[in-house]
Amino acid sequence: MKRYLLAVLVDNKPGVLTHVSGLISRRAFNIESISAGYTEEADVTRIHIVVSVESDNELRQVVHQLSKLIDVIKIVNLTETESISRELVLIKVRATRETRADIINVVNIFRANIVDVGPEDIVVELTGGRGKVDALCELLQEYGIIEIARTGAIALSRGAIPVKEM
Amino acid sequence: MNGAQAVLESLKQEGVDVVFGYPGGAVLTLYDELYKMKFPHVLTRHEQGAAHAADGYARATGKVGVCFATSGPGATNLVTGIATANMDSVPMVCITGQVATPYIGRDSFQEADVSGITTPITKHNYLVKDVNELPRVMKEAFYIARTGRPGPVVIDIAKDVFNAEIDFHYPETVQLKGYTDDNNGKAADVRAVVAALQKAKRPLLFVGGGVTLSDTAEYVRKIVACTGMPAVSTLMGLGCLPAGTDGYPGLAGMHGCYAANMAIQQCDLLICVGMRFSDRVTGKTSQFAPKAKVAHFEIDPAEIDKNVAADYPVVGDLRWSLPLFLKEVEKLSAEGDRFKEWRDHVTAMNNEKPFGYIPSKDVIKPAEAIGKISSLCSDDTIVVTDVGQHQMWAAQFYASREPRQFLTSGGLGTMGYGLPAALGAKVGIPDKPVVLFTGDGSIMMNCQEFATIADNDIDVKVVVLHNCILGMVAQWQRLFYNHHYSQSELKGKTDLVRLAEAMGVPGVRLTKPEEVESRLPELMAHKGPMLIDIMIPEDEDVLPMVPGGKRLDQMVLGGEEK
Incomplete structure (x- = not known):
């Protein structure tokens, strides 16, 4: 399985997310994450989808089928262009008097932030690529992760040309 | 004008000459304006019939078929018809009433999430909650339905939108960022x-x-x-x-x-x-x-x-x-x-090795009946089929001569498609003869539309190839499931002639092979709708057949004397 990050520009209209998610489930595409948000243009929403596919042909199918949706304006495969991708993760990890210092050490090494501390837990915030996020989660595993919230990846291409002009 | 008038005015601007539909609570205002404007409308006896009729109209004429239904069950009854049109890329616009805006999302009476339900089976859909969006949405819907690869578009309109006032201007052009009708290639x-x-x-x-x-x-x-x-x-x-x-x-x-x-x-x-x-x-x-x-x-x-x-x-x-x-x-x-x-x-x-069959002196062979009807039909006859064995026999033994004259549910394979689609085709092109080939399984799935045909005197010849069994299911059971006719036998107690007559359509039954020659010419020439119930043997297979997953050259042949 290969993973690709697609930036999908869509009309900011009601029903758009239903159309996109409905298509993904109908065509039985595998997606790892999906995130949506406003853009520099008020009437355009940007959706990032991380798909995992078996073949180039399957990837083409995903792109072609998504392109057919009337409210999809543009799709760019950011994995195949020079791009920076980030994901935000919040991790609530169990922390005791004995382990707190260790956890803080790990957090510092990863240049992550501690955003909340309680008597039994610490909430860690990390922004980064997928590999970094996975590595931190793995390290914190031994202290006991209580819960994780991840945004899914978002990305921008490098250089002055925006996705809508690609 | 109000939203309901705006909908009908938009339909006029799009050149819509007839709507198939069924009224109900959420579309009362729409139907009131339709009444006042005397907008041409065919009342089917089930919303599914309205959807298939709009589909048959669209396939026969090449124009966009239009149907109306009310909220909730009215709209969900359209679903099979919309999916049928979607699979075969048929241009359709379906207008459904939705509960009034303040009631949406509260599990109100006759509420269903129509845009959610129809998303996977439409080219596009809309939920209209603001009357000012109506002209743009109507314009876009027709444009999307008929351009590019055609398909059905659903417009779900909240009940209060029909009553709201609007200063109506129909847009001349559409502006869609992600869609174009420029489909010239390289x-x-x-x-x-x-x-x-x-x-x-x-x-x-x-x-x-x-x-x-x-x-x-x-x-x-x-x-x-x-x-x-x-x-x-x-x-x-x-x-x-x-x-x-x-x-x-x-x-x-x-x-x-x-x-x-x-x-x-x-x-x-x-x-x-x-x-x-x-x-x-x-x-x-x-x-x-x-x-x-x-x-x-x-x-x-x-x-x-x-x-x-x-x-x-x-x-x-x-x-x-x-x-x-x-x-x-x-x-x-x-x-x-x-x-x-x-x-x-x-x-x-x-x-x-042409398409063939083994003739019989005792029973009417379906291929023989279809072949005879084919020879009786003029070149401009529109043939409609339902789904199953008779559909394949019609494809094999009816000599199709022109495009848009063999209407069949190919992709979805919808039993019950035939009767309403045939009436829609006839309404669309009244000058052409319309013949429906159906089976005793398929016809029962939308037989209520005999009433629509009778009420409106829609001249459709309904030819039932009646074998008292769900023929295609039984054929697979015979070939691949050890002759276990699980729930495929129809017992034959239903009198289709009397059923049609009860709804106002005359019917006849043919049982003897000589009647194919002696009676079909006069029956096919009859003016007005007619049911022709042709009794055929229950164990006739559709051949050749390529079993699922086999190569095209691994077909099971047939048609020769055994």
Whole structure:
């Protein structure tokens, strides 16, 4: 399985997310994450989808089928262009008097932030690529992760040309 | 004016001359304005019938079919009809009432999430909660339904929107960032196919439903005549080439003829036009046309390489690509009739093993009845089918002559499609005779529409091939499930003649083989709707047959004396 990050520009209209998610489930595409948000243009929403596919042909199918949706304006495969991708993760990890210092050490090494501390837990915030996020989660595993919230990846291409002009 | 008037005014602007529908709570205002404007409307007896009628109207006329339904169950009853149209790329606009805006999302009486439900089975859909959006949405809906690869569009309108006041201006143009009707492709792609054709020794043209939808049959006919290459058709492409054309044996695929399927397996260049390589067409895809390079003329880029890989894709509207292709191949005609030997080989295969059946002196054979009716039908007759054995027999034994005259639910395979679709086709083109081939299973799925036909005196000849069994199910049970006729026997207690008569349509029953000759001519010539209930044996198979997952040349033949 290969993973690709697609930036999908869509009309900011009601029903758009239903159309996109409905298509993904109908065509039985595998997606790892999906995130949506406003853009520099008020009437355009940007959706990032991380798909995992078996073949180039399957990837083409995903792109072609998504392109057919009337409210999809543009799709760019950011994995195949020079791009920076980030994901935000919040991790609530169990922390005791004995382990707190260790956890803080790990957090510092990863240049992550501690955003909340309680008597039994610490909430860690990390922004980064997928590999970094996975590595931190793995390290914190031994202290006991209580819960994780991840945004899914978002990305921008490098250089002055925006996705809508690609 | 109010929202309801705005909807009807928009329909007028789009040239809609009739609506099929069924009233209810959420569309009362719409129906009140319809009453006041005397807008032409056919009341079906079930919303599913309205959807199929709009579909039949659209397939026969090429125009956008329109249907109305109320919220909740009214709208959900449309679903099968919308899915049927979607699978066969039929342009339709379905307008449904929704509960009033303040009630949406509160599980109100007759509320259903129509845009959610119809998202996977529409080209696009809308929920209108603001009357000011209505003109734009109506304009976009018709534009989307009829352009590009056509398809159904649903407009779900909240009840209060119909009552709200609007200063109505119908937009002249649409502005859609992510959609265009410019579907011209690259001329170089067309030339690549021409070059491949020049090298080919055994080319074959494969005609699909896209040719019907784009009204480009004349180009296909000229291309076949000019190149002399043989041709075959999918179920949806029937009629684009007239039955009997030299080198055209007809239907290919699961129940296609021997010559068509063998030609696909033997050809060295398969030129596919407006088709999507359904599993009913290809058999085992890895062994489909194993010796051939595949050229694929197609408007929808998502169809390229979806099921069968194309060596020469030509993405674009057939109205652009086929004229160009014809112009190029006309230049080649100086090379003479290069494919005569190959074309004659296809013809010889068809003469050797045509669609056949074993005649009987005791019972009416379905093929015999369809063949007789085919010979009685004028060239402009529209044939509609339901789904099952009779559908395949009609495809095999009815001689289709023109496009848009063989209407059938190909992709979804919807039993119950036939009767309402036939009435929709007749309403769309009253001058053409309409004949429905159906079965005793399918007809019962929308038999309430006999009432619609009677009330409006819609002249449809309903031919039931009555075998007292769900024939296609039983055929598979016979072949693959040890003759276990699990829930497929219909026992035959239902008197279809009396059923039709109860709803105001006269009916007759034919049981003896000699009645095919003696009675069918007069019955088919009868003015007005008529049910012709033809009793046929229950154990007749549709053959040839390519069992699921097998190669096209691994078909089970039939039609010879055992």
